[in-house]
Amino acid sequence: MSKKIQKNIIRINHYPAWKYLIVVAVVIIMFFSALPNVYSFDDAVQIKENGNSNIPILKIQNQLKSDGIDSTKITDTGDTITVVLRNRDEQTKAKSILAKEYGENRVALASVPAAPKWLLDMGFDPIKLGLDLKGGVEFLLRVDMNSVFKEKSERLGNDLEQTLNKEGLNVRTKTESPTSFTLQYQVPEAEVAVQEMMAKNYPEWSVKNLPDNTLNISLMPNAQKSMTEKVVKQNLTIMRDRINQLGITEANVQIQGTSRILIQLPGVQDPSDAKKIIGATASLYFYQVVPNGSENSQVLYNNDKQPVTVSNTPVITGTSIQSASSGYSQNGQPEVNLVLDSEGGDTMSAFTRDHIGQPMATAYVDYGIDAKGNMVKKTRIINVANIAGRFASRFQITGINSPKEAQDLALLLRAGSLSAPVLVDSEKTIGPQLGAENIKNGLSALVLGMVMTLVFMLLWYRKLGWVANLALVVNIICLIGLIGLWPGSILTMPGIAGIVLTVGMAVDTNVIIFERIKDNMREGRTLAQAIDRGFQSAFGTIFDSNFTTLITAVVLYAIGNGPVQGFALVLGLGILTSMFSGIFTSRAIINLKWGKDSRRDIKI
Structure with a gap:
């Protein structure tokens, strides 16, 4: 015991x-x-190598030194060259110098760990610092869902009107709000046809009878909610792509609330270029040019304020564009070279095959704020040309005002068109x-x-x-x-x-x-x-x-x-x-x- x-x-x-x-x-x-x-981060500029030719490190060092910029270290990992700068205030200037030589798409601002290589090889990195500790720019963007709802409502109203009028049922639609429109009919058969069509093809829309042979068609609240979630997520993805195109590698982009997107860009001190690209809603629409007074047509204006009559429905939109780059035409005018995805290429191929010798217009579409603070859609025709022959996924557009506008438009088209326009609710620079x-x-x-x-x-x-x-x-x-x-x-x-x-x-x-x-x-x-x-x-x-x-x-x-x-x-x-x-x-x-x-x- x-x-x-x-x-x-x-x-x-x-x-x-x-x-x-x-x-x-x-x-x-x-x-x-x-x-x-203990070592934290070094401010740097990174250059992506294209694989065809190696960039001499000594050449980069001499280029920066000639402009009064000192680099403490330049490393080449095979696919990326990293230039560590002595002074963080010269980071933007260094990027501009190298971008002119090697291209905007290949040069990016970066912060690289300053710790010894043996420590980094073990997989340990310093903690990234937020905007309030590192300095930078913060944007709070609001996604304008009313524009999305209104466009969807108007498109549905036009489709119903065209389909039923072709059947001789004589209906007219009128937009009442961003999420609803009214349809007036003359014969009872039209009401039955609308009810059947909506129940079969558009179950997310509700149909209510009003006096005087009128139907009210509105988007259901659940459908509005799910569409908002989908559009905001799509915009979030596109925002991240645009920021990557700007060459900013440490951005924080996240959804805030139901329809807002918070963007934080650590290390960025000049918000003007970032704001222009991030908040831009520009895209391209391609229309068939039709005679004046044609049914289902609209009148748009070109850069000289001259009217151009085009069809209501575009052939393709910016969502079909897979890649874009800026350049110059044979006449020395700025142009944008486009590559379409497979679906867009098939659509363009079929359209140009059936309309050889006929004109097609390229429209530049953007959103702006009117005097009352409301978001309005702005569309201008930048190019009208006769279709000389059948083409599909690769072609060029001209009629752009300046090389800078061509570069910005190409950047936006590469990153993708926003699913909905956005407004900058607040902007903060630290x-x-x-x-x-x-x-x-x-x-x-x-x-x-x-x-x-x-x-x-x-x-x-x-x-x-x-x-x-x-x-x-x-x-x-x-x-x-x-x-x-x-x-x-x-x-x-x-x-x-x-x-x-x-x-x-x-x-x-x-x-x-x-x-x-x-x-x-x-x-x-x-x-x-x-x-x-x-x-x-x-x-x-x-x-x-x-x-x-x-x-x-x-x-x-x-x-x-x-x-x-x-x-x-x-x-x-x-x-x-x-x-x-x-x-x-x-x-x-x-x-x-x-x-x-x-x-x-x-x-x-």
């Missing part, structure tokens, strides 16, 4: 070797994950100096909080205070390392606030444990017994309090966006690292130092 009791006493505060190995391994991995943040100041203030708050906490723990808990302080350092290392490993994580000012809050939470864990140990020693137990019972009794309290806080962090992350999500992520990860450092790391150290101490009157 005595041997059994002795065996149990020896096993108090005992960690098997594998537990120590796990604690040490986790701390080492998190240390290496956090280490790249300078790099303000971002640097935010970093300095955030780090100062973190250091001050840690120093005050470390001093308090040393004065109040003496020897155990050293353990708590070591655990606190481990906690900060693990938290920064874990944030660096989290996919897509971006550190913002609220994230730094979360790190500062984690310092207090980590110490709170140790305070609870140490107070339990002191309570057990007052009851006459040995130090080893007090440590064992202290950790056991404190675990439930620590787990419950941290678990409830973790639930709050998960909810914030799920329903929040932007900075709120950043704070919630750091808070949640901080809870996990606090429990790891406060319970497991502290316990491992205390077990090794005092785990077998049988004294009762010791003060630690």
Whole structure:
């Protein structure tokens, strides 16, 4: 019996070797994950190599040096050349110089990790900084769904009118709102035909009878909601493509609310070009030119304000364009070279085959704001030409005012036409100096909080205070390392606030444990017994309090966006690292130092 009791006493505060190995391994991995943040990022310009010819590094260095731009390092990975700049203020200028030589599509602004290659080869990168820490531009865009609904409603009304009039049923449609229109008929057969057609082909539209032989046709609320979700997601994808075309590699683009898109461009200080491209709604429509007064026709105007009568329905639109590039025609005029997708190519091939010798008009379509603040569609004919022969997926368009307009139009067409026009609700620019100041203030708050906490723990808990302080350092290392490993994580000012809050939470864990140990020693137990019972009794309290806080962090992350999500992520990860450092790391150290101490009157 005595041997059994002795065996149990020896096993108090005992960690098997594998537990120590796990604690040490986790701390080492998190240390290496956090280490790249000491070096942060370098501002750079990247050039994509086209595979046909290698660009001499010395040539790039001399080009920049001749314009007074110093580079600290130029590396070639085979498909990309990265030029690291000494001064971040010269990044945009360097991009412009290299873009003139190698092409806009191949040159991009970038931030590359400044950590040593051996550390990067291990798969560890520094944490990306948000707009408030790095500086840059933020746009909040509102997708104008009324334009989408109105266009869909008018198209449906025109289709119904054309189909029924061809059958001799004589109906007329009139737009009442963006999501509804009325249809007037003269004979009962027309009403029956409309009801059958709508039920069969357009179930998302409701039909109601009104007085005077009139039907009201409106888009159902559920259909409006699903269409809004689809269009906003399509616009989000196109926005990302456009930003990539601009050569910005670290943009944050996300949906905010039901019909808004938040775009953050870290490092961009001149928002004019970005705003022009991101918010542009320009596209091309190709119409058949018809005689004046033709049925189902419309009158548009060219650059000289001359009227051109075209069909209501375009042959193809910008959505069929797969690729576009700007250039010059044989006459030296700016032009855009187009490549259509397979469906668009088939449609264009069939149309040009059947209309050789007839004119086709190219219309430039854009959206603008009128004097009342409403979004209006602006269409102008930029080119009218006779179809000389059948063509399909590759052709050129001319009639563009300037080479810059041709370049911008080609960029927009490459990235894709927006599914709906957008309005810039708000625009915010944060300078790099303000971002640097935010970093300095955030780090100062973190250091001050840690120093005050470390001093308090040393004065109040003496020897155990050293353990708590070591655990606190481990906690900060693990938290920064874990944030660096989290996919897509971006550190913002609220994230730094979360790190500062984690310092207090980590110490709170140790305070609870140490107070339990002191309570057990007052009851006459040995130090080893007090440590064992202290950790056991404190675990439930620590787990419950941290678990409830973790639930709050998960909810914030799920329903929040932007900075709120950043704070919630750091808070949640901080809870996990606090429990790891406060319970497991502290316990491992205390077990090794005092785990077998049988004294009762010791003060630690």
